[in-house]
Amino acid sequence: MSDAHRPLRLLRAGIDTYQQPVVYMHRDCHVCRSEGFTALTRVLARSGDREVVATLNVVVDDHLELDVAALSEAAWAILQPGADAVAVFSHPEPPVSAPALRAKVFGQRLGESDFLALMHDTVSNRLSDMELAAFVTACAGDRLDNEETIALTKAMLAVGERIDWGGGAVLDKHCVGGLPGNRTTPIVVAIVAAAGHRIPKTSSRAITSPAGTADAMEVMAPVALDLEAMRSVVEREGGCIVWGGNVRLSPADDILIRIERPLDFDSDGQLVASVLSKKAAAGATHVVIDIPIGPTAKVRSFSAAAFLEARLIAAAQALGLNLSVLRTDGLQPVGYGIGPALEARDVLSVLRNDAAGPRDLRSRALDIAGVLLDSAPGAVLGKGRAVASTLLDSGAALRKFMAICQAQGGFTEPGVAPHISPVLAIRNGQIRAVDNRRLARIAKLAGAPGSPLAGTDSRVRIGDSVQAGEPLFYVHARSPGELDYALDYASAHPDIFQIGTGQ
């Protein structure tokens, strides 16, 4: 055996590099020397019958012995080494998808086999974060056409699991993000399941927002269910609202989102592939997509919505999904609260038919549930919203929601943050616009979603008249420091609620 192939003992580095496998070796270890490994080299580690391609970080002091390789949490989870395990290190072959990646970067169209190779290499960690960033960038804007979008969707689907619900309609909904507080999902699921349909909803945690549906739902019930637990909830209650991360229906999408999150740009094509691959993997047959439109929402104009809609419908047809799109008002937040617990409170007040609850959230949830019920097999078209309304008003939706919470592990009433402070109007006038992005940023500075009770709370809507000194919104925080952060940012941006005077 040549020097290069002598194995290294494996240690757990105890370092979380967020899914990216990293291996730590001493600069002077025989592997680095004989293989010519340097920092950021991609290395192939084989241990037993498992292998991982990882990024090398080179240890230059004596923290690490020469015959040892330490693994980041992600690399450790993939190799799963036993006690005294060793690994052999070598240069990996270039990823099979490297030519496809290169072609896309240089603006060429890709075919089905190209996307399949790319997604296969994505889920098997063959592509580095920088290569994934290049892929995301190469697809950004309008660089995936319809056929490519369909091919990418199918490829993402092919490299993951797909739930088989054993026939019959399976309903689902999705909101193209960007609108704070738009927490219709728990209400829609409760209504649709109360109507006797199957709606196995997986939701995401916050990516760049102050709360994802999974974060808000988690304030009320456990959401980190695995596939078997999710299946048993749905078999019992018809619906669920669980975190998609433990179900891992679209592992390729999970990885691409990890890259898109810090970059904060994506594309219509990737958005379509992300949404539809997850829906198809979840076994959905009938899907409604809510597209909020507004200058500070994710989709900023009706023409952009139309473009996205055409993409969604084309890809859904190719996958055999029944898809409906609902364009909604994205000018201002929905509901009062922004942040996990504050949004959960709004959801509960709608389900409980609380007269002081947010009318806009109620109305939007009924719209979505209505379209979904209309699209289901055997529906009388146009009756969906009335059916939804009856189920909500009668308390059937609330009972169903509580039963789902119970099946997921038990209901908890959301709490209230210990530190609350108002942000006041600085002049008299009428609210002309709301900057959703900056308001969301305040909720994040206040601690959301890490602190579930943190966020913002506002009853003020576009068109309302306010007086100087009147609260525009309240900031909720877990600590005085976070409260200060958020308030500082609010002072620096007094036009988040734009107050018009005169005319």
Added chain:
Amino acid sequence: MSDAHRPLRLLRAGIDTYQQPVVYMHRDCHVCRSEGFTALTRVLARSGDREVVATLNVVVDDHLELDVAALSEAAWAILQPGADAVAVFSHPEPPVSAPALRAKVFGQRLGESDFLALMHDTVSNRLSDMELAAFVTACAGDRLDNEETIALTKAMLAVGERIDWGGGAVLDKHCVGGLPGNRTTPIVVAIVAAAGHRIPKTSSRAITSPAGTADAMEVMAPVALDLEAMRSVVEREGGCIVWGGNVRLSPADDILIRIERPLDFDSDGQLVASVLSKKAAAGATHVVIDIPIGPTAKVRSFSAAAFLEARLIAAAQALGLNLSVLRTDGLQPVGYGIGPALEARDVLSVLRNDAAGPRDLRSRALDIAGVLLDSAPGAVLGKGRAVASTLLDSGAALRKFMAICQAQGGFTEPGVAPHISPVLAIRNGQIRAVDNRRLARIAKLAGAPGSPLAGTDSRVRIGDSVQAGEPLFYVHARSPGELDYALDYASAHPDIFQIGTGQ
């Protein structure tokens, strides 16, 4: 002071993450908790009057105390903390260039101020490696037009140093890479300096190739000179051949190359900006660019060369550089050797007028030196090559080269690798083509450039007739293991020297 602002003690992690600043904190430390930091969050660290934006890696075991932050080598070098130093951590403001990056990713044209913001953020570590990968991708292929290329070049120049040679012509050359063994630089510098011109040449180490000029030169003389040492060599001898990395003339280019290297794709625009910003920063006034053309060279066709040439000339004019372009044969390697020592041996045999030396390397060096001498002020156009030839034949170039080596720290004769093995022709026939990329890969598998003596050695040229069993090339390696790697790859790819039979 709020909890979040309490400082952490700084430790040196002793981990080399290749220029990317990384900070390691315990998951449960007060900063992570109160700021909501998770793995891969970008964090701003302030210590004394220095600051760095770094990527967070989260420590999940008890290797790190709760009141400590450990810094990677790159972060340590930037913050330069003293004993018992502490740092305060916070969320950095989004990079100033974020909107420009986003605009470019979505296909928009950028202006001078955009590129300036991007390059400023690049050199001050405000952009993550993923963001830099996105920038490189967004510019890839043909996505930078002429004006953008010029603006990027100026921006790269603006964020670095620029050497002032105090007036007069300063000559320089550059080869657009991709052709193994094309080591004309030491010969050209020796001839041009022997002709009485100033030619302060900085060269790179290998990026993706088996040897850069700096690697080959380093076999013969020290190259890691700093700016002052380089200046003194040039003042004494008229020329030098030093590694650009210590001179850091274009720090933005160094960082972009770090990203382009693992991605292995770039663009005409970035290539032009990279080359010309370095030349202008080095104070050059008259530059020759050698563009080898061939199916496995970097520039694959005459039309691609023409396109690149137009870009180079437009940008050079905008910078006030006198630029000449020489299109050369890129069908096969130049000289016999590929790898630092083997290329150095070829350089010396040409300078020594060794009759057995490579004619192609001699001829090409004379071509380049001729164009450069012709372009210099006061030259009689068309006489350059004859002048260059005389200086080489007379031994003046060799004496100048030895004097330069002496000034750089002393000359060393290149050695020979301990393990050498031939790769044989598998049939009779005529050499039709050479796969430069695969031949370079063999030299790398054999250990080049990490092992300076490693590489390949071949006297066989396109058009030569070979017999089965005759050596096509020799592999040189430091260890039997590396020799085996390279030979295994050669066996798997028997058509690196394509042997035609019949007709």
